[in-house]
Amino acid sequence: MRRFISDFLLPIVRGGPASVGRPLGPTAVARIVAHVEQAEASSGADADALAQLAACRLAIASRFLPAAAAPRLDEASVRLGAALHDLLALGHPELGGPGVLRRQTRIANVAKQLAALGPPRSAEEAVARHSLLSRLPDIVRVDRTVHFWLGRQAFVGRTPPRRVTALPALRRVRIESTSRSWLREIGIPAVGRGAFLALNVASPLGEALDPLRLDPPVTWGRMFPVLRFPRLARVVAGNALAMGIDRAGDALSDALYRFVAFHDPAYQFQASPEVVGFAIRFIAHLVWLDVLFGASSQRPDAQDLVDRSLEPGTDLAVIMTAAASTARALVWPRDVPEGGDPADAFRARLDALARRAQAAGLPRYKTALTIMEIAAAPVTIPAISLT
Amino acid sequence: MLARIAPGQVRFNLPGLTADTRGVVSGRQLVARFAAIDRLVSFLRVLSAEQSLDDLQPGLRIVYARGATGTREAVVLMPVVSPALADVVAHAARLAGGQTFTGVGKHFVQYRDARAPLGYDVTGLADASGDLVLYGTEQIVPYRIDSELPLSKLLFRLSLVAAPSRGLGSGSPLGDGPLFITARRGLGPVLASYLHRAIVGVRSPDGGGLRASAALCETAAASAFGAPPSFWLFRVERLPVRMRGLVTRTPGLDVFIPVTDNAAVAAGYRHPIHLESCRGSFPADRLHLFSLRGVTEVVPLPALAAIEDVVRIRMPTTELQPDRAAPASRPDLSAPLRLEAGGRPPGPTVATLIPWNRLPWLRRVTYALPAPALTSCTVALLERGILVRGGESLQGIPFGTLYELAGPDVLVPVGTQFRPALSPQLLSERLGATQGTVVLFPGVGEQPLRIVRESLLPLEPQLLARVMPPAAEVVEPDAQPTLANAVEIENRPLGPMPLWGLERPTTR
Numbered sequence: 008m009r010r011f012i013s014d015f016l017l018p019i020v021r022g023g024p025a026s027v028g029r030p031l032g033p034t035a036v037a038r039i040v041a042h043v044e045q046a047e048a049s050s051g052a053d054a055d056a057l058a059q060l061a062a063c064r065l066a067i068a069s070r071f072l073p074a075a076a077a078p079r080l081d082e083a084s085v086r087l088g089a090a091l092h093d094l095l096a097l098g099h100p101e102l103g104g105p106g107v108l109r110r111q112t113r114i115a116n117v118a119k120q121l122a123a124l125g126p127p128r129s130a131e132e133a134v135a136r137h138s139l140l141s142r143l144p145d146i147v148r149v150d151r152t153v154h155f156w157l158g159r160q161a162f163v164g165r166t167p168p169r170r171v172t173a174l175p176a177l178r179r180v181r182i183e184s185t186s187r188s189w190l191r192e193i194g195i196p197a198v199g200r201g202a203f204l205a206l207n208v209a210s211p212l213g214e215a216l217d218p219l220r221l222d223p224p225v226t227w228g229r230m231f232p233v234l235r236f237p238r239l240a241r242v243v244a245g246n247a248l249a250m251g252i253d254r255a256g257d258a259l260s261d262a263l264y265r266f267v268a269f270h271d272p273a274y275q276f277q278a279s280p281e282v283v284g285f286a287i288r289f290i291a292h293l294v295w296l297d298v299l300f301g302a303s304s305q306r307p308d309a310q311d312l313v314d315r316s317l318e319p320g321t322d323l324a325v326i327m328t329a330a331a332s333t334a335r336a337l338v339w340p341r342d343v344p345e346g347g348d349p350a351d352a353f354r355a356r357l358d359a360l361a362r363r364a365q366a367a368g369l370p371r372y373k374t375a376l377t378i379m380e381i382a383a384a385p386v387t388i389p390a391i392s393l394t
Numbered sequence: 395m396l397a398r399i400a401p402g403q404v405r406f407n408l409p410g411l412t413a414d415t416r417g418v419v420s421g422r423q424l425v426a427r428f429a430a431i432d433r434l435v436s437f438l439r440v441l442s443a444e445q446s447l448d449d450l451q452p453g454l455r456i457v458y459a460r461g462a463t464g465t466r467e468a469v470v471l472m473p474v475v476s477p478a479l480a481d482v483v484a485h486a487a488r489l490a491g492g493q494t495f496t497g498v499g500k501h502f503v504q505y506r507d508a509r510a511p512l513g514y515d516v517t518g519l520a521d522a523s524g525d526l527v528l529y530g531t532e533q534i535v536p537y538r539i540d541s542e543l544p545l546s547k548l549l550f551r552l553s554l555v556a557a558p559s560r561g562l563g564s565g566s567p568l569g570d571g572p573l574f575i576t577a578r579r580g581l582g583p584v585l586a587s588y589l590h591r592a593i594v595g596v597r598s599p600d601g602g603g604l605r606a607s608a609a610l611c612e613t614a615a616a617s618a619f620g621a622p623p624s625f626w627l628f629r630v631e632r633l634p635v636r637m638r639g640l641v642t643r644t645p646g647l648d649v650f651i652p653v654t655d656n657a658a659v660a661a662g663y664r665h666p667i668h669l670e671s672c673r674g675s676f677p678a679d680r681l682h683l684f685s686l687r688g689v690t691e692v693v694p695l696p697a698l699a700a701i702e703d704v705v706r707i708r709m710p711t712t713e714l715q716p717d718r719a720a721p722a723s724r725p726d727l728s729a730p731l732r733l734e735a736g737g738r739p740p741g742p743t744v745a746t747l748i749p750w751n752r753l754p755w756l757r758r759v760t761y762a763l764p765a766p767a768l769t770s771c772t773v774a775l776l777e778r779g780i781l782v783r784g785g786e787s788l789q790g791i792p793f794g795t796l797y798e799l800a801g802p803d804v805l806v807p808v809g810t811q812f813r814p815a816l817s818p819q820l821l822s823e824r825l826g827a828t829q830g831t832v833v834l835f836p837g838v839g840e841q842p843l844r845i846v847r848e849s850l851l852p853l854e855p856q857l858l859a860r861v862m863p864p865a866a867e868v869v870e871p872d873a874q875p876t877l878a879n880a881v882e883i884e885n886r887p888l889g890p891m892p893l894w895g896l897e898r899p900t901t902r
Contacts, residue, residue, distance in 0.1 A: 024884040032896045101888045110893060117897055148883040164885040189883065 011039060012080070013056045016088050019142055020063040027164070030096045030114045031089040036121060039089075040082045064138035071134045071212075071242050078135035083209075086121045087139055090206055093118035095189070097199050098148070100163040111198045118202035124209040126232035126275055133233050137212040144217060146189040154181040194222065204229075208274065215243045218258040219250060225258055227266040227286050228274035234289060244293055252297040256323030259290055263326065264371070267378050284337060284382035287330050291338040294327060294360075298352050322371070324363035329375035331357050334383035396504065396531050399512040406515045408529070410498030414477045418506055419513035421497040423453075424483050426470040427528060428492040434468040435552065435666055437490035442668035445482050447545065449475055451674050456545060459526060459537035469526065469537065480505065495528050503529040546675040550682075550689045554663035568638055574650040574658045574683065575628040576690075581646045582610065582626030583705075589630065590705040592637065595739050603632035607698035627681075629698050650683050656695065660685040729814055733838050736811030741798040745783040745805050747776070747836065748794035755793055756780065760853075763790045771853035774832075774845050781834065781845065782853065795836070803827035805834045 014026035031039075046053035057080060065077040078084065093114050096102070102110050127133035148164045153171050155178045160171060172180050187193050195203050200223065207214045207229050214220070215230045233239045247255035263286055265271050267278045276282050330337040338357070344350060364372060399406075399419045406412075410421040428434045434456070441447065447454065453473035460466050474480050474496065484494040484505050495502035496513070506513035509531075516529050524536030577585050589606040612624040633641070641647050642661060650658035653669045657676050665684055669676075676682055681692040748756055760768065770785035782791060783805075797805040801818030804827045812821065827833040830847030 019881055022881055024882045026884050026886050028886040029888055029892045030896050034895065034897070095883055098883075099885050099888060101885070101892065113893060113896060113898060120897070142881050146881045146883060164883040166884065186880075186882075 011088075011092075012043075012053075012060060015092055016080075016139070017056065017060050017063065019088065019091065019146075020060060020067065020139060022142065022145070025095075025146070027092060027095045027099060030093045030117060031121075032117050033121065036082075036085050036089045039085050043080050043085065064135070067138040067141050068134045071137070072131065072238065075131060075134055078138050083124050083132075083136065084139050086124060087136060087206065087209060090118045090122035090202060091140065091143075093121070094195060094199050094202055094206070095146070097196050098164070098189075098193060100165075108198065111196055115196070115199040115202050118199065119205050122202055122205035122209050126208055126211060126229075130233075130236035130239050133210070133212050133236065133239060136210040140206070140210045140213055143213055144188070144190050144220075147186045148189050148193055149184055149186045151185075152183040154183065155179060191221070204272065212239060212243075215239075216246050218247060218255050218262075224265075225262050226271045226274075227259075227262050227282075228271050228276055231274075231276040231282065231285075234285075240289070244289070244296060247293055248296050248301055251319070252293055252301055253318075253320030253323060256290060256293055256326075257319050257321065259286075259293075260322035260326040263287070263290070263378065264374065267381065278381075280381055280383075283378060287326065287337045287379070287382050288340075290323070290326060291330065292340075294323070294338075294356060295340070295343075295353060298356050299349060321363060324360040325371050325375050326378075327357065328361045328364040329372060329379045330382075331361070333376060333379035337379065337382060395517055395534060396514045396529060397517055398510040399506075399515055401512065403512075403515075407518060408497055408501055408503050408516045410501075411496070411503070411513075411515065413512075416477070417512050418477060419496075419515065420474055420477065420480050420505070421502070422474055423496065423498050423502070424472045424474055424480055424505070425495040425497070425502045425526065425528065426472070426483060426487040426492050427495070428468045428470075428487075428490065429465075431468055433490045433492055434470065435548075437470070437486050437492055438548075438667050440486040440489050441483060442671040444486065445479065446671040448671065448674040449479070454545060456543045456548060458540045458543065460540055461535050461537050462522075462524075463535075466540065467537070468543075469539075493528075493530065495530075500525065501527050501529065504531055545672065549665070549667060549669065549672060549675055552666050554660060554665060554684060554686055557662055557664045568633070568642070568649065568661055569651060570632065572629055572631045572652060573633055573641075573661075574652060575630055575641055576648045576650070576683065577626040577628065578646040579624055579626065581644075582608070585626065585628065585641075585647065586701055586704045588640075589628070590701050591736075592634065593701065595736075604634060605631040606701040608701055608704045609696035609698045611692050611696055627692065627696055627698070628701075648685060650685070656680060657682040658684065731816075732813050733806060733810050733835055734813050735809060735838065740808045742787040743784075743796045743808055744786070744788055744799055745781060745797040745834075746788060746791050746794035747779045747781050747797065747834070748791075749779040752793060753780065756782070756791070759791055768854050769852075772850040773853050774849045774851070776843070776845070778836070783832070783850065797834070800835075801825075801827065803830075803832045805832060807835070807837055810835075810838060 010026065010028075011031070017023075018025040042053070043057065046057055060080060061077040065075065068075040068078060097111050097114055102114075124136075127136055150164065151162045151167055153160050153162070153167050155171070157178075160167070162171075167182065172182065174180070204223060207223075211229045211233045214225055215233050218225045230243075234243060247259070263283070266286070267283055269278060327338060339353075399413070399417075401417055403419075404413065406419065408421070410423075411419050412421070413419050426437060428437060438447070450472045453471070455471040457469050457471065458466055459469045472483060480494075480496065484507075487494045494505040496505045497503055501516070501519060503514050503516050514529075514531070520527055520529070520534045520536075522534065522536035525539045526537040528535050528537065575585070586606075586608055589604075593604050593606065606628055608626055608628045610624060611627050642649055649661040651661050652658040653665075654673050654676060656678060657669050657673075658681070659665055659669070660683075663684075663686065669684075679694050681695055683690040683692070767784070767790050771788070772783050774781040774783075779794070782788065782794075788796075796808045798808045799818075800806040800810075800812055801821040804818070804822050804825055806812070816824075822828065822833075825833045825842070826844060830850070832845040832847075832850065834843045834845060836843065
């Protein structure tokens, strides 16, 4: 149990080499949970590992909730950690060979079963789960190829043993290392996709903070469980603004089309007028933030008619223009006055977005108008029901 | 009935008509006819604005005449002093809705107009009985004069109208000239002393220009058994702006603005007729005061005395010492120091004494005071209250008993002064206000207090004596974990049967 915490969970949170070994199942997870409870009650090396893990998770959680308490290594955390371990084990080189698909399927199903926790029920729970999985985009695998006088030997995600690299001058040892991102470059095997999506459902804050992820693409149905918490919604909005309103807005706008068209798997929140309206107002809120505080507010809007359809921001322009044309309440908060400098700046931004949409976004404009008509239905507060 | 005067015509049917150098025909008199008295007043107002009515004297007569139909009309007879005057009169009469005739004696023909630029002549004299026969373009009307209304009587009978307000910043409505102020009998001495103090208190070499004189006037008694009502009449020159509100808003005081040497109109009002052009209507031996209540005639013209001679001299309250020689001891020359309500303008407020029941007010004010005000203030906690003293002046605390400096570190209530008027330095020395000690005179007739320097404490520490935030918990920086950049997968050997014990997928 100690090796799982100190050699895997702690590096997953703190950084460093994370040991991926034999896959873990529910039985192993139950034993780990029981051992954790005993270790918390006593003192020793196990307790030190738990304390270090809690401190690292607290350092991450405090970025989102400054007053957050140190997350416990509860059953949900152990299950998420074990599910991630099993997903990483899918690419273990020793599982290759004949029957690899059958073995990977078996591991992926277990991982999916472990990750099937459902969305978090509170902002603190969401942040606690995210504190364990926040380093997912930072997981890398270093593949090393050792060239020596008789040939070469490859080590996938392993440090070559000393016997292989011994006498480097005599044996003319040369090591080639390639570091690749596990999430973006190596990717998750197709059999593990379901488990990974379940992991995202259980910890949606990571997906909300990474809207530019290509595969699997960001989904509104998985993000709503954290966007319904105002504190976390502000964090997500600020992160999107830091990424760039055009790129983040395009990703979220593109996800909106899939969400409304029911292309995404069915999750807790379905594409209803209230939910779609919330999504559109969230995107409009990003534009408001960019108008007020973003760096692009200092940049003069382009007035020429050069086709900028390949540049980021077109989908955002189409969504915003369609929303402003259909129902002003979708883009204009009720407590913001019509007069004043912020209102004038936002109107100028809407005009620029409209010019952009007209120049390069017409193919999707009709679809966007349809989405706005769905969203323009009377909205009740809160926009997203917690039940 | 009427014929237009032709150019070059020299013979006229109506007696008294002559042609001037322009060829315009007029007689020696003008007659203006008005159907109602208000039109007559309008005519006189317009005429008095352009022409002095005194130029029409003597000869200006206002009569009530009754025509052949029995209607009573107002008729004004004026001498033709000059041809230009006749045109002015005709223009004013036309504006007021009246008609102008010219002639002499009894017969008057209509004055020239646009249809007859040189005037009219009659074709023949009418054999009509009456005091006046007016030949108009449409009819000939004889008038019999019923009564005459002297101009002065008309001026006295007319009511004042409110003068239009000139708005803020356009100067005081009282103007900068002399004013007449009437005061009821009991207010006269008070006003006199007030004006006297204002004159004495101005320190400029010329006294600031404020001059005042007064007289006690009596009006005719309403009955033989009652005392004739009297009032004080003040003539004030260059009344300061700060005093104008007092004299205009105090009941019992009425302010009049002179329009002539012996006529004045109530401030804020105007006479319907420009009285400046009717000087001859006001006898020189009397003063006329026009107010809403009517006209007050002061007869004879009051002899105003300088205000300094009118102010009551206060007699000493103590009895004179008996005329006895005190053997062997020399008489004491020292005079007891007295604090009196002074007439000089108040100096800057430097301190205030706040009673203890007003302490919440002081607390509330300190929240609003800026830092420089707080740092410059000192306080002394006395039995009767809190003495707050500012630096050069006390700003921001408008309540309590305000004090000014009569000398270095000698505080007296604002608006009071010492008698005899000693030099400030001598005053401070004799009262012991040295080396930081402050002498406070709480009020007129009260015993002074000496406040030693140690009792005057800075205000800031007194306000914040109890602020002590708790100590904050310091977090050791070494306890914060450092997070490395990357998480590197380290695949461990799985050993034989790596999936042993792993649950198999359940078939759906």
